[in-house]
Amino acid sequence: MWKYARYMQQGISHRKRNVPCQDNVWIEEDNDCIVAALADGLGSLKNSEVASQVATEAVCKTLLSKNNDLLKLAMVEQKAALSREIVICAQEAVRKAAQDAAMNMAELDCTLVFVYISKKYNYAITGRLGDSAVCVVSHKKSIAINDGAN
Numbered sequence: 568m569w570k571y572a573r574y575m576q577q578g579i580s581h582r583k584r585n586v587p588c589q590d591n592v593w594i595e596e597d598n599d600c601i602v603a604a605l606a607d608g609l610g611s612l613k614n615s616e617v618a619s620q621v622a623t624e625a626v627c628k629t630l631l632s633k634n635n636d637l638l639k640l641a642m643v644e645q646k647a648a649l650s651r652e653i654v655i656c657a658q659e660a661v662r663k664a665a666q667d668a669a670m671n672m673a674e675l676d677c678t679l680v681f682v683y684i685s686k687k688y689n690y691a692i693t694g695r696l697g698d699s700a701v702c703v704v705s706h707k708k709s710i711a712i713n714d715g716a717n
Contacts, residue, residue: 571601581610589616589677593623595631602630604657604681607697617668618661618675625660626653626681650694653681657696 577588589608594601604623608615630653657679665672678697685691 571603587616589619591619591623593627595627597631597634599685599687600634601684601686602627604679606677606679609676612676613674614670615675615677617664617670619677621660621664622657622677622679626657626679629653629656630683646692649692653694654679654696
């Protein structure tokens with residue numbers, strides 16, 4: 568049984584300047600998997616809260632829609648290719664949201680991490696965009712990915 572939690576909080580400097588929380592977490596689960604995405608909006612940009620919301624939702628919906636295909640992935644190269652595909656999906660979703668809302672794309676950006684956890688086969692596929700990190704922990708194994716910094 569997997570347990571998960573999410574928490575978002577508007578930072579003190581954002582509260583003082585009346586800037587919305589620009590971070591977002593999206594988690595979905597079905598019988599076969601858990602998918603989660605976390606995005607940290609870039610505080611210096613006007614509409615990064617839109618980017619973080621759109622990116623996390625797009626990633627989770629895409630991973631759930633590919634669930635049956637993901638259960639068949641066996642090779643590390645296939646999983647890496649999927650990670651790149653998911654990041655591109657998030658970027659395209661943000662670009663479309665900017666266009667639909669007549670926002671300048673330069674005002675929307677975020678870092679992104681995501682994870683697909685197969686309950687059936689007990690493996691995870693992770694990916695990231697930007698200086699983010701992913702950690703998956705179970706009672707027997709854990710997986711961590713960071714930005715390369717020590």
